[in-house]
Amino acid sequence: MDATPRPPAMAGLRRTYEGEPLLEADLAKDPVTQFTVWFNEAVAAGVPEPNAMVLATSSSGGRPSARTVLLKGCSDEGFVFYTNYESRKGRDLSENPRACLLFPWHPIRRQVRVEGRVVRVSREETAAYFSSRPYGSRIGAWASRQSAVVPSREALDARYEELAARWPDPDDVPVPEFWGGYRVIPMEVEFWQGQLDRMHDRLRYRRDGAGWKVERLAP
Template structure:
C-alpha cells in the first residue's frame, strides 16, 4: 500500500488576499464575512473549532467543539462544565479558538477571556436540543473514566425512563454555555509563495488595533 509522505503535501496557497483597506474595523464583523463565506463554500461543519485551554501552571490541551452563536460579546459553545475543559477554564478562564478552514485557505484564531452564560440562556439552548442530546448530556460524566460502553448505554436508558420523551428534561447543573470574549483575533489567508496574509486585531481600551503579521 502507498503511504502518504506529509512532507510531499505541498499546496500552493493562492488565495484572494486580505488587505487592511478591505478588512472590517471590527473583527467580529470581519469574522461574519468569512464565516458566511466558509459556510457558503460547502465546507463541512464550518462551525467546528479547536478550543485550547491550559491549566494554571500552563499545561495546554486542545479539542474540537461547535460554535453555536457569536456576536460582538464573543463566541459561544456548550459543554459539560465539570469536564476537563470545564475545570481548566474554571481555574484559568482564558482560551484560544482555531477555525481550521483549510479547503478555502483560511484560518481564524480567537484568543480571549471565558465566561459562563447566564443559566436562563443555557436553559433556552438546552430546550432547543433534540431529546436524545438532552438525555445524552445527563448520561455523560464527560472526561471521567468509565468501565464500559454498556455502562453508558444503561445510564442513558435509565435516564430516559426518568424523563420519557415528550416530558421536559431539565438543564443539568453541570452543563451550560461558555463564551470566549476576544481580546485578539487573527485572520490568515493563504497566498502564493508562502507569503500569506495575516491580519491581527488587538483590543486596547475599547478599541481594536489592526496589525499585519509576517507570515
C-alpha cells in the same frame, strides 16, 4: 516480512496556497463583523462543519489541552459554546479562564484564531439553548460525565437508557446543573489568508481601549 509501520509520507502532502489578497482596507471595523463575513463565505463555499473550532485551554499549572467543539453563538459579546462544567476543559477554565479558538477552513485556504478571557453564560441563556437541542442530545448531556473514566460502552448505554426512561417526554428533561455555556470574550482575533510561496496574509485585531487596532503579522 517486515510489518513495522512506516512513517507517513509527508513529502506527498506538499501544496501551494493561493487566495484573494487580504488587505487592511478590506477589513470590517471590528473582528466580529469580519468573522461573520468570512463565516458566511465558508458556509456558501460548502466548507464542512464551518462552526467546528479547536478550543485550546490550559490548567493553572500550564498543562495545555485542545479539542474540537462547535460554535453555537457569535455576537459583539463573544463566541459561545456549550459543554459539561466538570469536563477537562471545564476544569481548565475554572482554574485559568482564558482560551484560544481556531477555525480551520482549509478548503478556502483561510483560518481565524481568537484569543480571550472566558466567562460562563447565564443560566437563562443556557436553558434557552438546551431546550432547542434534540431530545437525544439532552439525555446525552445527563448520561455522559464528560472526561470521566467509564467501565465500558455498555455501562454508558445503560445509563442513557435509564435516563431516557426517567424522562420520556422531551419537555421534561431539565438542564443539568453541571452543564452550560461559555463565552470567549475576544482580546485578539487573527484572520489568515493563504497565499503563494508561504507569503500568507495575516491581519490581527487587537483590543485597544474601547476599540480595535489592526496589525499585519509576518507569515
